[in-house]
Amino acid sequence: MDVKKLTISILVVFVLYSIINSPERSADLVGVGFQGVADAAEGIGDFMTELVN
Numbered sequence: 001m002d003v004k005k006l007t008i009s010i011l012v013v014f015v016l017y018s019i020i021n022s023p024e025r026s027a028d029l030v031g032v033g034f035q036g037v038a039d040a041a042e043g044i045g046d047f048m049t050e051l052v053n
Contacts, residue, residue, distance in 0.1 A: 019026045
């Protein structure tokens with residue numbers, strides 16, 4: 001088995017295990033991740049706006 005496939009398989013199993021064991025904590029982590037992406041996008045938007053001005 002390819003190392004990349006094995007790594008992805010282990011990661012998927014770990015994520016599913018985490019979701020099943022602690023769905024509330026998993027939801028919190030997803031929320032934090034989306035908030036981080038939103039903050040990064042806002043920062044990039046602010047940067048581009050300043051470049052144009």
